[in-house]
Amino acid sequence: MRKIGIMGGAFDPIHVGHLLVAEAARDQFGLEEVWFMPSHLPPHKRQAGVSGQMRLEMVAEAIEGNPAFKPLDIELVRGGISYTIDTMKELKGQHPDIEFYFIIGADMINYLPKWEGIEDLVHMVKFIGLQRPGSMLDLDTLPQFIEDAVLLAEMPLVDISSSLIRRRMAKGQSVRYMVPESVYEYMIRSGIYAVQPG
Numbered sequence: 001m002r003k004i005g006i007m008g009g010a011f012d013p014i015h016v017g018h019l020l021v022a023e024a025a026r027d028q029f030g031l032e033e034v035w036f037m038p039s040h041l042p043p044h045k046r047q048a049g050v051s052g053q054m055r056l057e058m059v060a061e062a063i064e065g066n067p068a069f070k071p072l073d074i075e076l077v078r079g080g081i082s083y084t085i086d087t088m089k090e091l092k093g094q095h096p097d098i099e100f101y102f103i104i105g106a107d108m109i110n111y112l113p114k115w116e117g118i119e120d121l122v123h124m125v126k127f128i129g130l131q132r133p134g135s136m137l138d139l140d141t142l143p144q145f146i147e148d149a150v151l152l153a154e155m156p157l158v159d160i161s162s163s164l165i166r167r168r169m170a171k172g173q174s175v176r177y178m179v180p181e182s183v184y185e186y187m188i189r190s191g192i193y194a195v196q197p198g
């Protein structure tokens with residue numbers, strides 16, 4: 001069986017935290033590839049302010065040149081609310097030879113009990129969880145059937161989020177090196193997240 005990681009998120013915009021999370025999971029669990037999958041409408045969050053097409057383009061810019069990282073537009077193509085269970089059913093139908101690992105930060109691990117169809121989802125994927133500043137992981141608080149489906153990976157804590165990038169961009173503060181250079185250039189060129197005049 002091939003082992004593939006899925007890194008799902010709004011990516012509004014993608015930042016170095018996402019890339020470090022994906023690389024830590026790839027390295028520590030011997031994943032052949034990680035597929036970066038922007039959500040269409042996130043189940044538990046505000047809708048992204050930027051179109052799916054632009055979020056996907058920034059993802060493609062960020063992972064360009066790394067043959068182990070690929071963009072995946074399956075949720076943007078499907079539309080609607082991006083429930084992971086629907087996506088995994090589709091992906092497993094398309095790739096019966098692949099074992100999928102869904103990669104998530106601690107904030108999302110703590111939310112797993114509220115995920116759509118979690119009782120079935122735990123039989124379709126393993127989760128790889130990483131610590132994240134501000135939401136420390138406490139696996140003991142999770143129901144046993146979820147805890148059994150979570151593997152832990154380690155990486156240096158990185159206190160960077162997409163909301164931090166958007167806030168800083170809107171105030172004209174530097175976000176250089178918080179995102180890959182190509183994403184930085186994309187944001188400046190397209191004017192997204194910038195202060196809107198008037």
Ligand SMILES: Nc1ncnc2c1ncn2[C@@H]1O[C@H](COP(=O)(O)OP(=O)(O)OP(=O)(O)O)[C@@H](O)[C@H]1O
Binds near residue numbers: 130
């Ligand atoms: N700095 C980080 N450390 C660990 N995990 C992270 C980090 N940033 C994002 N993640 C994880 O990446 C996934 C996708 O995150 P998402 O695209 O929603 O970015 P975000 O930075 O959390 O966005 P926002 O600030 O808009 O809520 C989630 O599983 C999230 O937990």
Ligand SMILES: O=C(O)c1ccc[n+]([C@@H]2O[C@H](COP(=O)([O-])O)[C@@H](O)[C@H]2O)c1
Binds near residue numbers: 007039085115116
């Ligand atoms: O399926 C669900 O119920 C569900 C609930 C919360 C989050 N997710 C997925 O988890 C990934 C990270 O979510 P977010 O909100 O941090 O962007 C993204 O791919 C979401 O679609 C999925």
